[in-house]
Amino acid sequence: MISITNESIDTLKVLESVKSDLAGASVLFVGSTRQFTGDKETVRLEYECYQTMAVEKIQQLIDLASTKWEITRCSVVHRIGIVGLGESSIAVAVSTAHRKASFEAAAWLVDELKIQVPIWKKELWASGETEWVHPSGTVRPIPINFDNPQEGS
Template structure:
């Protein structure tokens, strides 16, 4: 079976082609198309992995089957480049934005962990929180965590964002998104990510209560070990 694939932008430039023919001895699906293109164009492999496949002018899921009469195109990442997977920011956080960062044709599950500001802790009422971080080191440590996850759960992609500054009750302080081929790995990797973030990422928070305030490090961090979680 012959499948014709159209290339655009960076992929066309990297492969030196605008159109490419793939040959299969069976009816392929979208994932087969991606794997074949990665094999034939190793110099463009990373960009191909981050691309989507369109079939008859609609985005296709990895398991969608393709026929010879379908119009198939490889859609590279848009808007001038990929957003960073790890960040410390003063801007409000969005789960949808992180999901878009990790979404890829190999993912059968995408899970998110969202940490929010709670009002009561051990009976004390929090008015608001102030977060502070060592951004450059925090981002480096997030990347280390993601690399650990890739070793434990191959083909898993992770994005992490932590907000700093003044946060009100119920605002989001941290989001972790995990994309994996299977949901079991996604659940395990997501839990691993937040626990490791607490252990090694240098982020502090000041809890402002009705009757006082205190700077607190993460529960398991070397800066303020605590036995109670």
């Protein structure tokens, strides 16, 4: 399941979506709005995305992950719009036969999503300032190489 939504994420539902009799392990990662970054205080985050490309990129990442690990099921849900403190902005769930693959695949998917999927967040700081987060080193301007998944990762 891939979803980009304005609604709050039902994280347990995301976990349930990867359950299978074939899987002995399920991992759920949930990312949420953190109050402090160093000594700067966040009031809320606001997310924006390039919807069609984001969904296609997430699907490509899942397809690529499926060549690296034997994934039984996988779901990625990202929230856009305003996400308040403590609220979930992303949920990634992976199920596999054994736990090691679930942990690795979920971590890899989250890491790659953060550099390849066109979704952006804007900080509203307690000072009243706003700031788009455009970290250096993200956006890899080359297509994903399916023949050599290690390259550039």
